[in-house]
Amino acid sequence: MDITHITSLLGGIALFLYGMSIMGAGLEKLAGGKMQGVLQRLTSSTLKGVIFGTLITAVIQSSAGTVVICVGLVNSGIMTLAQSVGVIMGANIGTTVTGQLIRMADISGDSLWLTLMQPKTFAPVVAFIGCILYVFIRNAKKKNIGQIMLGFGILFTGMSLMDTGVAPLKESAVFQNLFVSMSNPLLGVLVGLVATVVIQSSSASVGILQALSSTGLVTFGSAIPIILGAHIGTAFTPLLTIGGSSKDGKRAAFVHLYFNIVGSIVVMALIYAVQYTIGIPMWYDVMNKSSIANIHTLSSVAAMVLLLPFTQLLVKLSTMTVRDTAEEAQDLTMPVLDERLYKSPAVALQQAKSAVVKMSRRAARNVSLADPLLVKMDPEVVSAINVREHLIDRMEVEITNYLIKLTDQELGDDESHAVTELLNFVTEYERIGDYAVNIMEKAEELTEKEASFTDHAKGELRILDSALQRILSLTNDAFENNDIRAAGQVEPLEEVIDILVERLRDQHIKRLKAGVCSIDTGVVFLDVLNNAERISDHCSNIAARLVGMDAGEDYDSHTLKSMMHHNPTKDYLLTYEECRKEYLVPLEALEA
Secondary structure (H helix, E strand, O other), X not given: OOHHHHHHHHHHHHHHHHHHHHHHHHHHHHHOOHHHHHHHOOOOOHHHHHHHHHHHHHHHOOHHHHHHHHHHHHHXXXXXXXXXXXXXXXXXXXXXXXXXXXXXXXXXXXXXXXXXXXXXXXXXXXXXXXXXXXXXXXXXXXXXXXXXHHHHHHHHHHHHHHHHHHHHHHHOHHHHHHHHHOOOHHHHHHHHHHHHHHHOOHHHHHHHHHHHHHHOOOEHHHHHHHHHHHHHHOOHHHHOOOOOXXXXXXXXXXXXXXXXXXXXXXXXXXXXXXXHHOOOOOOOOEOOHHHHHHHHHHHHHHHHXXXXXXXXXXXXXXXXXXXXXXXXOOOOOOOOOXXXXXXXXXXXXXXXXXXXXXXXXXXXHHHHHHHHHOOOOOHHHHHHHHHHHHHHHHHXXXXXXXXXXXXXXXXXXXXXXXXXXXXXXXXXXXXXXXXXXXXXXXXXXXXXXXXXXXXXXXXXXXXXHHHHHHHHHHHHHHHHHOOHHHHHHHHHHHHHHHHHHHHHHHHHHHHHHHOOOOHHHHHHHHHHHHHHHHHHHHHHHHHHHHHHHHHOOXXXXXXXXXXXXXXXXXXXXXXXXXXXXXXXHHHHHHHO
């Protein structure tokens, strides 16, 4: 094997991988957002998930890509962990389509028709037509078709080059001995696993094995362990993408890993049990591209069939691997909003309010988790915040829809007014959740820039965080318990927070001018202050609405707050003074 063959092999591998990549990208663009839309509708059965997972992976030519989409959908709460199992199983079958395409290289014959059917004949023509469409046509759809054809042609051109490059290996004693050693199942699995992890594609590693089959040295006994090792190796790619995912998102990636590991072990155990008992006649037969493609497909189907009854076991295994913390073990499910209660509007309203209470707790919890991230980043906390934010967003939609449908019933004036106010409360709490996420993102921005606040700024943020926790607690208690006394304490505290934020803003601008802190941290600090101020504003809106509802007056929140400021009651002044001593006085001591 001289340098020409080595360069031919390396160039062939490069073209093969590149062709597969751009063909898959073109197919994905042509499909648009339909893949995720289909996946989102997988709710009926695991078998249906297997079918769709197979079809989608056949389209994008990447089981890892399908699993990554699954992780994203599970992470966002659109798909449950149990629903993802079927899709993951189907992904392993769909990824074998590439090998079935490559098997066309085995077509041979002297007739013109058979010659035209050979990839080495039509691949350059397909690539040329694809290049014309991709380079010169502006229509997006035709451009994507051109990219698919170009990738297809490059893929088979690369395969042809690989065939040329490995041709001398059939005469190599070292290579012959290497493939004899591959009959050791553990070594074969390790080779397939490592090759797939490096290339990040089981289709590609099996494609390389198909190219090596032209040497006449690949037997059934040596190919099986490599193919099963490739199954396991492809499950490692999604694991690289789960940073920052929710617990269930991470579990979906581990379901893929465990399915491939267990499936490969079971299939291998069955095959070797048959071989060492009654024997497999074709064990030492030389494999070609077609037979390797068939083994790749059949082993994936066999693993799916064997493990399909045990999907819950895979879910349990992944849950044991990625355990919930005490925080995440809390009930993070969607509230039940039963439309049958529309016949009793008062009961339906109470059910809707209970859902908003749960929403308020989640929004407040996200604020309490986000603030400490400004001092110390914690990916697990970021994941927990994202889980709650997805739930809050879904709750906003479901509660809003439920309340709007309730208005179709015959409601009294009080009930109609209660629906309107609940819709307002839903909006207020959703916005509080959004601002919590904004603070988290500012913390991530600090981490990305490898920046941090000064100790003085951290001390200021601790005072602000304490004030935010108090106003959220007061607001939520007032809303949940219809506690008007607690609601009345929110506005004077909000006024103190406004003063606190203004002073912190002034002090930080002074530090910026003095060069004590960097521009990066300065901008983040000011953005955090803005978000904190908005959170307290929404708390004020909620409390003012509660006070207005109790007074039986149809004032908007801004009018009520203005009245409270201009004609403060004795309780208002007492609460203001208490909050001033608790938050503004310590700030003055910090500034001294």
